[in-house]
Amino acid sequence: xxxxxxxxxxxxxxxxxxxxxxxxxxxxxxxxxxxxxxxxxxxxxxxxxxxxxxxxxxxxxxxxxxxxxxxxxxxxxxxxxxxxxxxxxxxxxxxxxxxxxxxxxxxxxxxxxxxxxxxxxxxxxxxxxxxxxxxxxxxxxxxxxxxxxxxxxxxxxxxxxxxxxxxxxxxxxxxxxxxxxxxxxxxxxxxxxxxxxxxxxxxxxxxxxxxxxxxxxxxxxxxxxxxxxxxxxxxxxxxxxxxxxxxxxxxxxxxxxxxxxxxxxxxxxxxxxxxxxxxxxxxxxxxxxxxxxxxxxxxxxxxxxxxxxxxxxxxxxxxxxxxxxxx
Numbered sequence: 001x002x003x004x005x006x007x008x009x010x011x012x013x014x015x016x017x018x019x020x021x022x023x024x025x026x027x028x029x030x031x032x033x034x035x036x037x038x039x040x041x042x043x044x045x046x047x048x049x050x051x052x053x054x055x056x057x058x059x060x061x062x063x064x065x066x067x068x069x070x071x072x073x074x075x076x077x078x079x080x081x082x083x084x085x086x087x088x089x090x091x092x093x094x095x096x097x098x099x100x101x102x103x104x105x106x107x108x109x110x111x112x113x114x115x116x117x118x119x120x121x122x123x124x125x126x127x128x129x130x131x132x133x134x135x136x137x138x139x140x141x142x143x144x145x146x147x148x149x150x151x152x153x154x155x156x157x158x159x160x161x162x163x164x165x166x167x168x169x170x171x172x173x174x175x176x177x178x179x180x181x182x183x184x185x186x187x188x189x190x191x192x193x194x195x196x197x198x199x200x201x202x203x204x205x206x207x208x209x210x211x212x213x214x215x216x217x218x219x220x221x222x223x224x225x226x227x228x229x230x231x232x233x234x235x236x237x238x239x240x241x242x243x244x245x246x247x248x249x250x251x252x253x254x255x256x257x258x259x260x261x262x263x264x265x266x267x268x269x270x271x272x273x274x275x276x277x278x279x280x281x282x283x284x285x286x287x288x289x290x291x292x293x294x295x296x297x298x299x300x301x302x303x304x305x306x307x308x309x310x311x312x313x314x315x316x317x318x319x320x321x322x323x324x325x326x327x
Contacts (some may be wrong), residue, residue: 001182001183001184001185002182002183002185003180003181003182003183004151004180004181004183005151005177005180006040006150006151006154006172006176006177006178006179006180006181007037007039007040007042008039008113008151008289009151009152009154009156009179009180009183009190010040010116010155010158011039011040011041011042011043011044011157011170011263012139012155012169012183013063013154013155013156013158013159013162014026014041014078014158015044015047016159016187017045017076017078017158017159017162017163018044018052019305019308020050020063021076023053023074023075023076024052024075024076024077024078024162025039025051025052025053025054025057025070025075025076025077025078026044026052026053026054026058026063026077026078026079026080026198027053027054027055027063027066027067027077027078027079027080027159028054028056028079028080028081028082029055029056029057029058029080029082029209030055030078030082031044031045031054031055032044032050032053032054032055033054033055033201033302034044036053036080036115037082038172038174038177039177039178040080040216041053041080042200045138046178046296050293052208053150054190057131059088060081060086060089060090061090061092061093061243063079064079064081064090064093064115065090065093065097067079067113068093068094068097068098068101068111068113068167068222069295071098071109071110071111071112072077072101072109072110076112076114076162077114077177078113078114078116078158078300079112079113079115079116079160080116080117081115081116081117082117082118083117083118083119083129083131083174084117084131084132084133084171084303085128085129085131085133087115087117087126087133088133090275092214094115094137094143094167094169094264095138095140095143095166095230096137096326097111097252098111098113098142098143098167099111099140099141099144099167099175102166103142104141104269107265109173109234110165110166110248111163111166111167112165112166112167113167113168114161114162114164114166114170115160115168115169115170116158116170116172117169117170117171117172118172118173118174119131119132119133119134119171119172119174120132120173120174120175120210120211120262121174121175121262121294121299121310122174122175122238122311124303124306125174125299125303126239127299127300128303130259130299130306131299132201132262132264132294133145133171133262133264134210134239134263134267134269135263135267135269135272136173136211137169137171137239137240138239138240138242138269138272139189139267142166142167143166143167143169144161144164144166144167144168144169144192144238144240144241145168145171145238145239145240146161146168146169146171146192146237146238146239147170147171147173147209147210147238148170148172148210148237149176149181149198149208149210149211149213149214149235149236149237150181150188150207150213151179151180151182151183151188152181152183152184153184153190153237154172154186155179155183155188155189155190155210155232155235156184156188156189156190157170158170159187159188159190160191160192161192162190162280163189163321164192167278170191171210171239172210173199173210173211173258174251175211176210176211180249189292190264191236191238192238193238193241193243194237194238194243194246195234195236195237195238195243195246195247196234196235197232197233197235198213198216198217198233198234198235198251199216199217199220199232199233200232200302201220201230201231201232201254202230202232202234202322203229203231203252203254203255203256204223204229204230204231204256204257204323204324205231205232205233205234205249205250205251205253205254205256205257205258205264206219206220206232206233206234206258206259206316206320207234207236207247207258207260207270208233208236208240208259208260208261208271209233209235209236209237209261209269209326210232210237210262210273211262211263212292212311213233213235213261213271214313215311215312215313215315215316216231216233216313216316217233217314219231219260219313219314219320220232220233222313222317223317223320224308226323227321227323227326231320232253234246234247234248234250234252236269239269242272242273242276242317244276244280246269247274247276247277247280247281248272248281251277251281251284251285252281252284254321254325255284255285255286255287256285256287257277257281257285257292258288258289258290258292258316258319258320259273259274259290259291259292260291260292260293260311260315260319261292261293261294262293262294262310262311263293263294264293264294264295264296264297265293266296268293269272270291270292274289274291277289280282287323290299290322291309292311292315292316292319293308294310294311295308295309297302297309
C-alpha cells in the first residue's frame with residue numbers, strides 16, 4: 001500500500017475519474033495553470049486541457065451555478081472553492097438549486113455535482129479565512145456532506161462522490177493537505193455513509209471528524225498510558241447523513257461520550273450528535289455527554305488568541321477526566 005499526502009490522494013482521484021469518463025471536468029479559481037492553491041489539481045491542466053480543467057474568475061456563485069447547470073445535461077463537475085469562507089457566495093446555487101432540483105422536478109433532473117472546499121483554522125489567516133461551515137451544509141436537506149480525516153478517505157470519498165447522483169460537499173481542512181497516510185494501490189471507493197472506529201476502547205467514546213479525529217487519537221493514547229482509561233475513537237467522516245446506528249452502538253458499549261469539533265458549539269455538529277445520543281442512548285449513559293469545541297468568536301488573527309480559541313487534544317483529555325471525576 002502506497003503512502004501519499006492528502007493532496008496527492010485527492011489529485012489521484014481527480015486523475016483517475018477524468019481518465020475514465022470524459023464528462024468529468026473540474027473548475028475553480030487557480031485550479032488550472034497553477035494546479036490549485038493546495039495542489040489538488042496539479043498537472044491536470046496539462047493532461048486534460050482547458051476545456052476540462054477550467055480556471056474561473058473570482059465568482060463563486062457564477063462558476064458553481066455553471067457547474068450545476070452542466071450537471072443537468074450529463075456533465076460530472078468537480079468544483080473547487082478555494083476556501084469554504086467563499087462558499088457563502090455560492091449558497092443560493094448550492095442550497096436552492098443543487099440540493100432541491102431532484103425534488104422540485106419530480107426526479108426528472110438531478111445535480112450530480114461534487115464541491116470540494118477546505119475550511120478550518122490554519123495559521124493566522126484571520127476570521128474571513130478560518131471558518132468552519134460544515135454545520136451549515138449538513139443542515140440543508142438534499143446534499144450529502146463528507147469530511148475526510150486521512151489520505152485514504154480523501155481519495156476514496158472523492159471517487160465515490162464523482163460516481164454519486166446526489167450533490168456531494170467534501171469538507172477538507174487547510175492543515176491536512178500535507179498529511180501522509182496509506183492509500184490502497186488498487187482503485188478504492190469509500191462509502192459516502194457510515195463511520196469508522198479509528199481506535200477501539202471500552203470506557204468512553206470520543207467522537208471526532210476531520211482534524212478532530214487526530215486530537216481524539218492523541219487524547220486516547222494519553223488517557224490509556226497516564227490514566228488507564230480505554231477510549232474508543234469514532235471517525236464520523238459522513239456528516240450528512242450522520243451514522244446514527246454507529247453512534248448508538250459505540251455509546252451502548254462505553255456508556256460515556258465526548259464530542260470534539262473545531263467548529264463553534266452553538267447549532268453545530270456536536271449539538272446534532274448530542275441530540276442523537278439523547279434520543280437513542282439516554283438509558284445507556286453513565287454520565288452526561290460533553291462537547292469540546294471552539295470559542296464562539298470570529299477567529300482571531302493574533303496567534304496566541306487564535307490558539308486559545310480552538311481546542312486540541314489536551315481539551316479532549318480534560319473533558320474525559322471531568323467525566324470520570326478526575327479533574
